[in-house]
Amino acid sequence: MNNDSNAQSSKASLLYDPVARSIFFQCLTVAIVAWLVYAGVNNAITNLEKANVASGFGFLTDRAGFDISQSLIEYTNDSSYLRAFYVGLTNTLLVSALGIFFATIIGFSVGIGRLSKNYLVRKICMIYVETLRNIPLLLQLLFWYKAVLGVLPNVRDAMQVGDIFLSNRGLAIPKFIPEAGASAILWAVIIGVIAAVIVGKWAKRRQMATGQQFPTIMVGFALIVGLPLLALVVTGFPFTIENPKLGGFNFNGGSVVLPEFVALLLGLSLYTASFIAEIVRSGILAVSKGQTEAAYALGVRPNITMRKVIVPQAMRVVIPPLTSQYLNLTKNSSLAVAIGYPDLVAVFSGTVLNQTGQAVEVVLMTMLVYLAISLITSTFMNWFNSRVSLVER
Amino acid sequence: MAQDRNHSLAYVRTEMVQEQPAPINAKGPVAWLRQNLFATIPDTLFTIFALLLLVYIIPPMFRFLIADAIWTGDNREACIVPGAGACWAFVDAKFAQFMYGRYPFEERWRVDLTGILLVAGVIPLAMPSVPYKKWNAIFVLIIFPILAFILLTGKLGLEPVQTSLWGGLLVTLVVAIVGIVVSFPFGIFLALGRRSNMPIIKMLSIIFIEFWRGVPLITVLFMSSVMLPFFLPDGVSFDKLLRALVGVTLFASAYMAEVIRGGLQAIPKGQYEAGDAMALTFWQSTRLIILPQALTLVIPGIVNTFIGLFKDTTLVLIIGIFDLLGIVQLNFTDANWASSKTPATGLIFAAIIYFIFCFGMSRYSMYMERRLDTGHKS
Numbered sequence: 001m002n003n004d005s006n007a008q009s010s011k012a013s014l015l016y017d018p019v020a021r022s023i024f025f026q027c028l029t030v031a032i033v034a035w036l037v038y039a040g041v042n043n044a045i046t047n048l049e050k051a052n053v054a055s056g057f058g059f060l061t062d063r064a065g066f067d068i069s070q071s072l073i074e075y076t077n078d079s080s081y082l083r084a085f086y087v088g089l090t091n092t093l094l095v096s097a098l099g100i101f102f103a104t105i106i107g108f109s110v111g112i113g114r115l116s117k118n119y120l121v122r123k124i125c126m127i128y129v130e131t132l133r134n135i136p137l138l139l140q141l142l143f144w145y146k147a148v149l150g151v152l153p154n155v156r157d158a159m160q161v162g163d164i165f166l167s168n169r170g171l172a173i174p175k176f177i178p179e180a181g182a183s184a185i186l187w188a189v190i191i192g193v194i195a196a197v198i199v200g201k202w203a204k205r206r207q208m209a210t211g212q213q214f215p216t217i218m219v220g221f222a223l224i225v226g227l228p229l230l231a232l233v234v235t236g237f238p239f240t241i242e243n244p245k246l247g248g249f250n251f252n253g254g255s256v257v258l259p260e261f262v263a264l265l266l267g268l269s270l271y272t273a274s275f276i277a278e279i280v281r282s283g284i285l286a287v288s289k290g291q292t293e294a295a296y297a298l299g300v301r302p303n304i305t306m307r308k309v310i311v312p313q314a315m316r317v318v319i320p321p322l323t324s325q326y327l328n329l330t331k332n333s334s335l336a337v338a339i340g341y342p343d344l345v346a347v348f349s350g351t352v353l354n355q356t357g358q359a360v361e362v363v364l365m366t367m368l369v370y371l372a373i374s375l376i377t378s379t380f381m382n383w384f385n386s387r388v389s390l391v392e393r
Numbered sequence: 394m395a396q397d398r399n400h401s402l403a404y405v406r407t408e409m410v411q412e413q414p415a416p417i418n419a420k421g422p423v424a425w426l427r428q429n430l431f432a433t434i435p436d437t438l439f440t441i442f443a444l445l446l447l448v449y450i451i452p453p454m455f456r457f458l459i460a461d462a463i464w465t466g467d468n469r470e471a472c473i474v475p476g477a478g479a480c481w482a483f484v485d486a487k488f489a490q491f492m493y494g495r496y497p498f499e500e501r502w503r504v505d506l507t508g509i510l511l512v513a514g515v516i517p518l519a520m521p522s523v524p525y526k527k528w529n530a531i532f533v534l535i536i537f538p539i540l541a542f543i544l545l546t547g548k549l550g551l552e553p554v555q556t557s558l559w560g561g562l563l564v565t566l567v568v569a570i571v572g573i574v575v576s577f578p579f580g581i582f583l584a585l586g587r588r589s590n591m592p593i594i595k596m597l598s599i600i601f602i603e604f605w606r607g608v609p610l611i612t613v614l615f616m617s618s619v620m621l622p623f624f625l626p627d628g629v630s631f632d633k634l635l636r637a638l639v640g641v642t643l644f645a646s647a648y649m650a651e652v653i654r655g656g657l658q659a660i661p662k663g664q665y666e667a668g669d670a671m672a673l674t675f676w677q678s679t680r681l682i683i684l685p686q687a688l689t690l691v692i693p694g695i696v697n698t699f700i701g702l703f704k705d706t707t708l709v710l711i712i713g714i715f716d717l718l719g720i721v722q723l724n725f726t727d728a729n730w731a732s733s734k735t736p737a738t739g740l741i742f743a744a745i746i747y748f749i750f751c752f753g754m755s756r757y758s759m760y761m762e763r764r765l766d767t768g769h770k771s
Contacts, residue, residue, distance in 0.1 A: 026593040033597065040624040047623045063709035118436050119429035120443040135744045136704035139718055143744070145739035146725070332608035338711055349615050359619040366618065367608045374607035 002291055013247045017144035043261055044360060051357075053145035059356045060085070067350055068342045088347030089369060091239055095264055095343065096330040102269035103329060107276025125277065132274035138335050140271055145263035145339040152259070163243045171257040172244035181238040189224070197219035260341035264333065272329045276322065284310060325379035327374050334370070344369060411563035447638070457680035472732040479738045483730045490724070491742070493562015493713055497763070500552055503544045504563055510537055511570075516707050519757060533573060556634040560715040562746065564634070568706040568716065572641040573649075573699050578759065579642070580649025585679065587654055604646035613640045618712045638711050645702050652694035690765065700751050705748075718743050 048055050060082040067077050072094060094376040113125035120200045132140070150168065153159065158167035165172040196219070203214035244256070287310050295305040336343035337350055345366060353362045417423050430440045460479030463471050465485070474481035484491070493501055514533040517523040545567070546551035559567070583720040586598030605613065617640030622630065631639070660683055668678025688695075710719030724730065 022591050027589050028510065029597065030596055039626075044623045045625050046627065047625075050627075051623075052740075082629070116430070116439070117432060118439050118443070120447075123437050124443055124446065130752065131748070134700075134748045134755065135708040136747055138710070138738060139744055139747065142722065143737070143740045147740055151733050269743065301667065321649045327535040334609040335708070337611065345609070345611055345615075349612065353615075353619065360623060363612060363616045363620045367612050369613065370609055372609040375603075 004184055014073055040184060048360075055358065055361070057361055059358055062354070062356075064355075066355070070342055081356070084352060084354055085344075086157050087367070088342060088344035091342055091347075092330070092344040095261065095268065095336070095341070096333050098265055099268040099272065099333065102265070103272040103276055103325075106269060106273035108280050110273060111277035111280025114277060115284060123250075128275045129277050132271055133278070135266060137271045138330055140373055141335055142210075143264055144266050145260065149259040149263050165244055167260065169256065170259045171262065173255055173257065174244065175242045175255040176195065177242055179238040179240060181235040184235050185228050185231045185238075188228040192224040195227075196223045199223065218300070233285040240245035249256050258337050258341065260336070263339055264336050264341045264343075267335075268332060272325055272332075275325050275328075276345040279318055279321045279325065280314070282375050283314035286317045287313045319381065319385050319388065323378060323385075327377055330373055330377075333372060395677035399481075407598065407658050411705055427481045428542050432762045433574050438600035457737075472671035472734055477715050477734060478743065479734075479736065480730070482733060483724075483735055483738055484742045486730070487724050491561045491717060491720055493563055494720055495558045496554060496560070496563065497552070497558065500547070500554055503547075505549065507541045508566075509546050510540060511566075511620075534577070538571075540624045543587070546655060556632050559634065561720045562717045564714060564716040564719075565706050567634075567639060568641055569699065569703045570711060572702050572706075575638075575642045576649045577695075580653050581684070583646060584653035584657055588657055589649065596720060601646070604645045606651070607642050610641075610644050611642045611711060614708060614712050615642065617643075629738070633712075634714060637714055641702070641706070641709075644696070644705075648698050648701070649695070653687065655694060656691035657683065659690055661686055693758040693762040693769050696754055696761070700754050700758075703750060703754070704747065717746060 009258045051284050061080050063077075064079055064081050064084045066084075068075055068084065068087050070091060072090045073083075073086060074085055075087045095340065109126055111127045114129065116122050116125070152166060152168040155165075155167045155169050158165040158172075160166075163174045199214075199219055200216050203216045209211055226257055247336070291304060291309055291313065296302075323336075333383050334345040336348040349362055349366045353359060356362070397414050398659070413499075415421075418427050430436045457478040459478075461476060462481050464481050466480075466482035467473060467486075467535050471482050484621050489501075493504055496504060497565055514529065514537050518526065518529045518533055543549055545549070545559070545563075547555070553592045574598070585592045587593050588601065589598070591647070614637060617636045618633070621639065625631075664682055664686065665678065668682045671678075673681065706716055710722065715723055719736060721743045725736050725739060
């Protein structure tokens with residue numbers, strides 16, 4: 001650019017100056033958004049005053065006054081709304097974590113099964129995927145809840161295996177109540193896991209240096225399972241067992257797995273697994289055939305080829321969509337409200353909202369929780385993804 | 394060595410052997426079974442396991458759905474006989490309700506007409522070989538929605554029908570189609586905004602998209618049904634279905650924007666530069682060069698978003714709108730038909746309908762994907 005053209009462009013009408021136009025449009029957008037927010041907030045304040053609804057988050061410390069059928073943390077109907085919020089949140093996290101665990105296992109098996117050389121296995125996996133992912137999740141949840149678990153016998157005619165009862169009130173199982181010394185077992189588990197990790201790292205380093213292999217998986221398994229078992233024997237089984245007993249209309253004592261929880265877990269895992277299966281299949285297909293052939297040419301056995309050559313490369317393709325499926329599962333766990341499992345949405349946006357009427361605060365809090373989960377997970381997965389992604393030279 | 398052939402050695406053949414059929418385990422059904430079902434020992438075990446699974450699942454399913462099913466009957470008496478399978482009589486009796494909800498009887502021709510118009514508009518649009526795509530798209534995206542609005546709500550002298558009377562498959566289709574059609578232009582603007590050079594516009598687009606993508610649809614529906622009315626000026630009130638539609642549209646726009654952004658990113662830089670070299674303005678080059686290419690590329694993505702949205706419409710039942718699943722579920726409580734088989738039957742029926750729609754669309758999306766695959770990618 002010489003001085004001449006600079007002088008000309010400065011003389012040109014501001015209307016055609018890209019910088020001026022860009023600033024103008026941005027100011028306009030900001031003004032519109034600000035006006036929308038201002039008008040909305042203004043309306044909300046007037047409407048809330050008129051409807052005589054208190055605003056602010058003061059309600060969180062009030063007494064909740066309702067019961068929740070399942071809670072991981074201590075909760076009674078004397079607890080505060082905030083406590084109810086935490087109960088809902090932990091229930092959501094519990095069902096999501098278990099759902100992710102099962103969906104991953106089923107999804108990977110089915111995804112690999114779709115590429116099997118076995119005709120029957122391939123077709124069964126295909127039918128599984130095509131059926132489950134083309135039927136709405138909510139319908140599947142209602143199916144499990146109403147059509148499968150809903151027709152179980154009632155409590156009096158419960159199916160019984162030992163001290164385990166299955167009825168339409170859920171699965172009643174004996175409860176282990178820890179006594180003194182039970183914490184030793186927890187510590188044994190932690191030490192076992194740490195030891196297994198250390199052994200794994202050592203074995204890998206040794207293999208890199210000397211080429212000698214070490215049965216890492218067997219030893220790790222022995223450490224993680226064996227140490228707690230040993231601790232159990234040494235401390236002399238520090239648990240009392242409380243068996244479920246039939247009393248009145250329900251079981252007393254023992255732990256009860258709610259049918260709502262089972263239906264939600266089944267529905268979420270099976271539905272998400274069908275998507276994960278497709279992701280895994282396309283990931284494996286994305287690894288070029290030459291990689292398999294190269295491994296076979298080196299005399300590597302098929303299952304080791306799969307584990308050490310194909311899967312690590314497929315993971316690069318699989319991880320980003322897999323993350324979004326995990327997030328979908330977490331968000332879909334909010335459908336619990338339809339079958340009555342006390343998750344965050346059912347407890348907080350349902351019962352608490354109905355009792356307090358503070359729609360704005362309650363809905364915003366619920367949304368922010370999910371948003372935070374999404375953002376944290378995707379940040380973590382982006383970091384993880386950048387670690388496993390191909391470093392190109 | 395050559396002269397050895399002339400020697401008459403006892404172990405050397407002198408004439409050609411007759412052509413033999415291939416060995417039985419190299420060709421034909423036995424070979425197929427060997428290769429596909431019993432190649433190795435683990436394979437055989439898998440096959441046996443799979444066969445057991447099929448034997449365990451298929452006969453009971455067949456008995457429940459067909460052999461023991463009750464096909465005719467006027468009320469629950471027909472379905473509570475012991476050993477009865479699916480209660481199809483229930484579906485038969487409620488079929489009209491599952492399709493139209495409580496839409497008045499004498500006005501149902503309007504729903505049918507809307508459906509016919511929709512099919513007449515969408516089928517030629519979906520077939521790549523049919524010409525006049527532009528006019529067809531204008532019909533589907535602009536003229537059809539106006540006609541459908543007039544017909545369904547009852548404007549221009551037609552008997553007005555409250556949306557609270559709508560239900561069944563009608564509501565499912567209305568929510569899904571309105572969601573996708575309205576979110577389409579929003580999605581385009583958001584996608585362009587996210588790729589814009591203007592920092593504030595870009596930031597606002599990102600916040601909008603990531604917010605809606607980060608929260609579950611059910612909270613969005615709660616928001617639009619219980620929270621939104623607070624933010625509107627006094628006296629302005631929305632109908633329940635419209636509030637749900639606002640929620641669904643906001644939600645779908647964010648997903649649509651990400652799909653379209655994928656298409657925009659796939660356009661080579663040269664196309665933008667060519668537009669600039671022709672001295673086209675931003676909107677001209679976007680309209681004439683970029684969007685036609687980008688949108689064609691993302692047709693499979695748009696169809697997949699639509700499938701997702703179609704399945705997600707079931708969530709409106711939670712805020713009390715009776716879509717197909719909602720009305721099926723509502724009928725479980727009908728004392729006339731209550732039996733232990735009714736829920737399973739109703740849900741299986743709804744599942745079949747959803748499956749037909751979603752499976753059909755996913756096949757179409759795969760077909761378009763193959764068609765659009767120009768083979769440039771390895």
